Amino acid sequence: MRPFQYQRASDASAAVQALGAAAGNNSPLTQATAQPLAGGTTLIDLMKLDVMRPAAIVDINPLAQGWSAIEPGSDGLRLGALARMSDVAAHDEIQRFYPVIANSLKLAASAQLRNMATLGGNVMQRTRCSYFRDVSHDNCNKRHPGSGCAAMEGVNRMHAVLGTSDQCIATYPGDFAQALIALDATVEITGRSGIRSMPFADLHKAPGNSPDIETTLQPGELISAFAVPGRWPRSVYLKARDRQSYEFALSSAAIALDVQDGVIRDARVALGGVATVPWRAHDAEALLKGQKFNDDMAERAADAAFAGAVGRRHNSFKIALGKRVVARALQQAAMMEI
Amino acid sequence: MTAAAPEPKANMGQPVPRYDAVSKVTGRATYASDMPLANPAYAFLVTSAIAKGRVDSFDVDDARRVRGVIDIVTHENAPKLKESKLFSNGGYAGTTIQPLKSADIAHDGQIIAVVVAESYEAAREAANRVKVGYTAATPSATFDSPGTTTAAAKGQNAMFKEDPKVGDFAKAFQDAEVQLTAAYETPTQHHNPMELFSTSCVWMGDNLVIYEPSQYLYGLKNGVAEQLGIDADKVRVVNPYVGGGFGSRGSMTPRTAIIAGIARRLNRPVKLVPTRDQGFTIATYRAETRHEIRLGASRDGKLVALRHDGAEVSSRPDAYCVGGTKTTTRLYACPNVDSLVSIVRADRNTPGFMRSPPEVPYLFALESAMDELAVKLNMDPVELRRINDTTTEPIGGKPYTSRSLMACFDEAAKAFGWSQRSPAPKSMSDGDWLIGYGCAATCYPTQMAPSAARVRLQRDGRTRVEIAGHEIGTGAYTVIAQTAAERLGVPLEKVSVFMGDTELPPAPVAGGSNSTASTCSAVMMVCDQVRQRLFKAVMPADSLTDRAKETVGMGQTPTAQAARSDRPLDIEKAFDALGVGVVEEYGEWKPDGAPLDSFKAMHSGHARLVGGAAMKDRIAYAFGAEFVEVRVNRFTHEIRSPRLVGAFAAGRIMNPRTARSQLMGGLIWGMSSALLEVTEIDERYARYVNDNLADYLVPVNADVPDVEVILLSEQDDLINPAGAKGLGELANVGTNAAICNAIYHATGQRIRKLPVRLENIEV
Ligand SMILES: Cc1cc2nc3c(=O)[nH]c(=O)nc-3n(C[C@H](O)[C@H](O)[C@H](O)COP(=O)(O)OP(=O)(O)OC[C@H]3O[C@@H](n4cnc5c(N)ncnc54)[C@H](O)[C@@H]3O)c2cc1C
Numbered sequence A: 001m002r003p004f005q006y007q008r009a010s011d012a013s014a015a016v017q018a019l020g021a022a023a024g025n026n027s028p029l030t031q032a033t034a035q036p037l038a039g040g041t042t043l044i045d046l047m048k049l050d051v052m053r054p055a056a057i058v059d060i061n062p063l064a065q066g067w068s069a070i071e072p073g074s075d076g077l078r079l080g081a082l083a084r085m086s087d088v089a090a091h092d093e094i095q096r097f098y099p100v101i102a103n104s105l106k107l108a109a110s111a112q113l114r115n116m117a118t119l120g121g122n123v124m125q126r127t128r129c130s131y132f133r134d135v136s137h138d139n140c141n142k143r144h145p146g147s148g149c150a151a152m153e154g155v156n157r158m159h160a161v162l163g164t165s166d167q168c169i170a171t172y173p174g175d176f177a178q179a180l181i182a183l184d185a186t187v188e189i190t191g192r193s194g195i196r197s198m199p200f201a202d203l204h205k206a207p208g209n210s211p212d213i214e215t216t217l218q219p220g221e222l223i224s225a226f227a228v229p230g231r232w233p234r235s236v237y238l239k240a241r242d243r244q245s246y247e248f249a250l251s252s253a254a255i256a257l258d259v260q261d262g263v264i265r266d267a268r269v270a271l272g273g274v275a276t277v278p279w280r281a282h283d284a285e286a287l288l289k290g291q292k293f294n295d296d297m298a299e300r301a302a303d304a305a306f307a308g309a310v311g312r313r314h315n316s317f318k319i320a321l322g323k324r325v326v327a328r329a330l331q332q333a334a335m336m337e338i
Numbered sequence B: 001m002t003a004a005a006p007e008p009k010a011n012m013g014q015p016v017p018r019y020d021a022v023s024k025v026t027g028r029a030t031y032a033s034d035m036p037l038a039n040p041a042y043a044f045l046v047t048s049a050i051a052k053g054r055v056d057s058f059d060v061d062d063a064r065r066v067r068g069v070i071d072i073v074t075h076e077n078a079p080k081l082k083e084s085k086l087f088s089n090g091g092y093a094g095t096t097i098q099p100l101k102s103a104d105i106a107h108d109g110q111i112i113a114v115v116v117a118e119s120y121e122a123a124r125e126a127a128n129r130v131k132v133g134y135t136a137a138t139p140s141a142t143f144d145s146p147g148t149t150t151a152a153a154k155g156q157n158a159m160f161k162e163d164p165k166v167g168d169f170a171k172a173f174q175d176a177e178v179q180l181t182a183a184y185e186t187p188t189q190h191h192n193p194m195e196l197f198s199t200s201c202v203w204m205g206d207n208l209v210i211y212e213p214s215q216y217l218y219g220l221k222n223g224v225a226e227q228l229g230i231d232a233d234k235v236r237v238v239n240p241y242v243g244g245g246f247g248s249r250g251s252m253t254p255r256t257a258i259i260a261g262i263a264r265r266l267n268r269p270v271k272l273v274p275t276r277d278q279g280f281t282i283a284t285y286r287a288e289t290r291h292e293i294r295l296g297a298s299r300d301g302k303l304v305a306l307r308h309d310g311a312e313v314s315s316r317p318d319a320y321c322v323g324g325t326k327t328t329t330r331l332y333a334c335p336n337v338d339s340l341v342s343i344v345r346a347d348r349n350t351p352g353f354m355r356s357p358p359e360v361p362y363l364f365a366l367e368s369a370m371d372e373l374a375v376k377l378n379m380d381p382v383e384l385r386r387i388n389d390t391t392t393e394p395i396g397g398k399p400y401t402s403r404s405l406m407a408c409f410d411e412a413a414k415a416f417g418w419s420q421r422s423p424a425p426k427s428m429s430d431g432d433w434l435i436g437y438g439c440a441a442t443c444y445p446t447q448m449a450p451s452a453a454r455v456r457l458q459r460d461g462r463t464r465v466e467i468a469g470h471e472i473g474t475g476a477y478t479v480i481a482q483t484a485a486e487r488l489g490v491p492l493e494k495v496s497v498f499m500g501d502t503e504l505p506p507a508p509v510a511g512g513s514n515s516t517a518s519t520c521s522a523v524m525m526v527c528d529q530v531r532q533r534l535f536k537a538v539m540p541a542d543s544l545t546d547r548a549k550e551t552v553g554m555g556q557t558p559t560a561q562a563a564r565s566d567r568p569l570d571i572e573k574a575f576d577a578l579g580v581g582v583v584e585e586y587g588e589w590k591p592d593g594a595p596l597d598s599f600k601a602m603h604s605g606h607a608r609l610v611g612g613a614a615m616k617d618r619i620a621y622a623f624g625a626e627f628v629e630v631r632v633n634r635f636t637h638e639i640r641s642p643r644l645v646g647a648f649a650a651g652r653i654m655n656p657r658t659a660r661s662q663l664m665g666g667l668i669w670g671m672s673s674a675l676l677e678v679t680e681i682d683e684r685y686a687r688y689v690n691d692n693l694a695d696y697l698v699p700v701n702a703d704v705p706d707v708e709v710i711l712l713s714e715q716d717d718l719i720n721p722a723g724a725k726g727l728g729e730l731a732n733v734g735t736n737a738a739i740c741n742a743i744y745h746a747t748g749q750r751i752r753k754l755p756v757r758l759e760n761i762e763v
């Protein structure tokens, strides 16, 4: 950890001003000299590990009053970026109308972390790749573009099989983002020139040739809210992991179905623990739409979801595992009584 | 879940709450890095990013510019230290790899520089800014890595004296009606005690005080003195509480003398709190092991041949090994036994003790193989153990002092509901989950070592017990207080226990589960000395018959009965007769069979452990039986173990509450060692990858919803005056095998390599 300046933002515009002013030098957001601080459970961690070395942090917690909404409505849901994971997970209507959201949060991290962590910080959390988090490894393209990737031929059991590039195979580790991407959420961004919205699916960027660029957010921009259209009572989040709690997914599936008269009107499938970014499995969805649900179809959809997957020395199992998780999650969603 | 304070059965003490419970849960207990220091400087370690090669250059300009930096110590300017021998060669050290001696690097994460600054933050920042240039060579990481060397343990490790064998294994195996050959593997694991490997060194003139979590205060004191080239009388180690040790603090690590040397040079207290990941490489660990077991049996289940070959990884210079064949060759009746332990040298830090060092890996192999044999014989695995149960060990034909193995199996089986198991694999399930039941035996040698104690009794009954013992979380303060209260006949509340300071009488290493037996035996003896003085005062000299002498404990080894059959002593009357207000006694106790130099060695920090399989005319072990339920998810293949039941017999149970707590923690650890714990090694670099508590998985509460501990009543008068067998390392043994045996039952799949993870399941 290195010395840094600590500022408390008095309001949103002061926050984005402070973040934008410090940014200046055109570096990607992850390298920006000023970083927003929400729950701090990712940021402070990475600063202690010397992975992130911001010169200034801007504490956005004072914006909580305006940015912590949990507002389920009849035609959709609005969630403030500073809402705490635990509050959203415990909310009655979220549990009823958006079980996939409630469970993606409830099954994440630990009770203490969920009490601290915010939704905005959650979707912005960074990979758990051990080589990324240990600066004594020189070769990590995400930390030092062009330095190579230690994980590619190293210990890569936790790494991604989808959305990888020859530069980086780091998994996007979070859970909640899968629920958001599955439900066609939009993200509201507050910047120096005001507020803009975009599909949540456009927030994260696959590593490609620049794994250091993880999102489309620019320095000086903050996520202020998420919006989810519609209600999805028939939805599940299934997470397979090494221990029963407090552990990242080896494979997870966020599933939402709209079934009427036995026919799948709409299907949403997103994958966690297996991809470099929150991953929407459009091909799987296409197979399901307009069909009557059966187990065979669930398996075909699962196969489609992993069609382009590439395994490596320790993580090839994730392809078979991921398919079983998707198929099982689809069955669970289809069987839900609502 | 059983009650926290089980009702005492015969030959058990009271389940009194921990002496230090309140101070621990309120944060008042002072751990090493809590000790207030006057104007300390803070040290932060720089460790190597390569496992083999040398440091070519340090660029410290950037680091030196950090405000508050006092010094950056590297091999070029480090205090000169004397070499220390490995503990197994008569020294104190857990490794002979001495950092900062030269530019050479022998393993990943070796200390290569120490930054000293006015604050922890400045030291850390500067350490982050030190740039190191290396010449790296290709390291050998582990088994099968090119460049490793393999040789028999016997002859290179002084503590590994024999490869046990008896009869004619080869012939008996060849002729056996049923044969089994199977290979097993256990992984690298790290202790990860909560408390980090901190150390603080304070000089007062020529005298050094060390605050450091230690499982062997006298060893550390003498070892650091030796490295610094000063008289051991000038070194004091203070450590009233240890935040977990599990073996990692049993032998001296190089950091202490380095920090002491720096503090001496600066003439200022220096405090080091290393990081969690540094703990993986600046201390010891459990090395990975490989095993081949061969069992030959008759159709009716009698073992006729047993062979256990084990191989273990160690560092280049040090032949550390755990050599668990001394236990596995003696556990069951078998006339023809053979064994061999080998050591594989790689470019790694030196491994060391980790909770039940030999038994955890070696019994995994044997107890898995016994289950495989039971399957081959189409026999209940409990019955296979019964058929091969024995009261004498087969290698030397020595009798077990007591052995309640089958009683443990029967009690645990009943509590678990073993009879409800349908034996066929894959025959039990519940919704998405396949269910398997499995069991295994556990055992742990009963060990003792010489110990001293001082006891001071006041007229009003207030008692002070002093002993440089170690509170590693086991409840040592509590059971020592209980022992003194009972022996002196004073109320428990009146007893104060002082431990964790080398100013106090020496106690042995808190290792090998010998502490309770050794320290309590010493305390009992010294309490008897106190009573004896009081008795003499109230009894006319000529009435002091031989019998009275015996009952007041004048013998060198007072027996447990002597205390109980005593008539009560009117303490106040005795004090009045003596005409003093305080009686204080010091004494040194040693177990039967302890070598002649025991007491001298005790003061110079060498624990002479006796017991287990190494005794002349008998063999002493604690036993237990463990049953587990495993659930394997049909879809995700996730493996969970929602129910663990263990029954244990360990001689006198000094305190059923603290005993249960040890055994419960052991069962959880045992499950963890089967399903979760592994230190991942990047073989290209011989580096530990998951060196933090987010990636090195240990169980959380949700993993262990139901753990049941059953304490069996057992009396053994042949082990030590306290009648206690060590149980701190009993319950985490065999659990790993029980889990794999249950996985076999759930899935029909035999898994012989740990840890078992969902990708290993093919259902
Ligand atoms: C041991 C451990 C286990 C965990 N397990 C899981 C798990 O199983 N599943 C899971 O999903 N997560 C898990 N997490 C991650 C945890 O959920 C995240 O750390 C947390 O959600 C981050 O939220 P925060 O508010 O603390 O973010 P912070 O640490 O404050 O911020 C994270 C990042 O986002 C930026 N940021 C914060 N708020 C905003 C905003 N409004 N707009 C733009 N940028 C912002 C920060 O600058 C920083 O770079 C785990 C974490 C730990 C430490």
Ligand code: SF4
Residues within 6 Å of the ligand: A127, A129, A130, A131, A132, A139, A140, A141, A142, A143, A148, A149, A150, A151, A152, A167, A168, A169, A170, A211
């Ligand atoms: S996978 Fe990505 S984050 Fe991990 S080492 Fe490779 S480049 Fe770095």
